[in-house]
Amino acid sequence: MGQENGSDSDSEENSRRGVFGEEPGASRRKIVGPAFKAVFQFAKFMITLPITLVRGRRGKMDEVTVYSAHPSFFLWLLIAVGFTASAIVARYPQEAGLLGWIYVWALLYFLVMLMYDISARKLGLWTLIFALIWLGSKYVEHMKNVAVLGSVFEYLANLKPEYDPGTGTALSWLLLLPWFGSLLHMALNGRKRFTPNEIGEFHFGEGSELTDRTGLRFRTKYRDVLETVLTFGGGDLIAVDNHQNVIKRWDNIVGLFFLWKDLDRVLHQRAAVMDLGEEKVAVEA
Structure with missing residues (x-):
């Protein structure tokens, strides 16, 4: 009888802990915790991005974190023009014609950017x-x-063409939904952390990915000037091997043009360490 009670209590304990000996909420915390951390890090990155673009990073750095922009991120152009034009027309109705043309050209810019890659x-x-x-x-x-x-x-x-504040405001509010979705996607799946030894990527719901930097060379490519403008100097970062084969590619890195100096410094730290190691081995030999 005592053994049966003991076995029942053990089974209840096992059911509470789950199949793998974890608490029922442990797996949920493993997903939610990194997600909140990723969102916080992304918010910090976006808040400090204007300062970084103007002044650059200060102090010693052992790592650089960048983000890949989702295509919906480019909607900020139409959203900003829509809200701004609506506010101006509401106060100065006589400017509706001028702002109508501005919105038309902004929409044309956005469509051309989506359809074509226009290099410099x-x-x-x-x-x-x-x-x-x-x-x-x-x-x-x-x-x-x-x-x-x-x-x-x-x-x-x-x-x-005349700009209608009601229509423009409604479109801007509707476009905010996919734009916020792009920010969430960038926070949870677009983060890349570069250190002298490895490249870390976080994918929400899937886990993290680490890439060894041994034998990799990096180069930038600004394939579309229009996208570069909308991503504040963004571009593509390409990792190639010694035979110029593309190993990995990260598209639309936000602010890459301004962050490249810091990123290049981190990427060269491993090369310097390897050179020192080779010299030490040669001296000992």
Whole structure:
């Protein structure tokens, strides 16, 4: 009888602790705890980002943490223009026409950014082409008195789009939902921590990933100027081996252009340590 009671109590204890000998809420805490920590670290990163971009990082650093931007992060442009234009038009209704064109151009910028990758070289080339076309049309209109682009510009001017504060505000509020989702995604899945020895990545619900930096070289690539502007100097960070094979790639690192100096310093620390180690081995030999 005593053995039966003992076995019953043991089974109850095991059921409370779970199959693997853990408390029922332990697995939940293992997921929720890192998630809150990741969100806090991301909030700290975003708050201090403007200061970092202007002044740079201060003091000795053994690691640099960066974040990859989710595509929905780019919505901040339309959200900011929408709320700003609505506030201005509400106070100065006569500016509705000007702000209507500003919103149209912001929307066009956003769509072109999504559809095409425009590098600095392509941007310069297309700017030169359009400049030549515009100068050529002006020359023809002046010398031959024939309308070329003038009629196109006149047609666009006659459209007279006007910004509607109600519509713009409603769109901005709706776009805030996916934008906040992008921030949450960046906090939980977009963090990359670079140290002299390894690269750590956190993926919510899946775990962490560590990559050994041995034999890896790093380079930056700014494949889209439009995305670079919207990510505050962001770009792609590429890890390659000695044969220039791409091992890992992190797209749209926020503020990469301004953080690269600090990141490069951390990445070179391992190279310096390895060189010192090789020299020491050679001396001992």
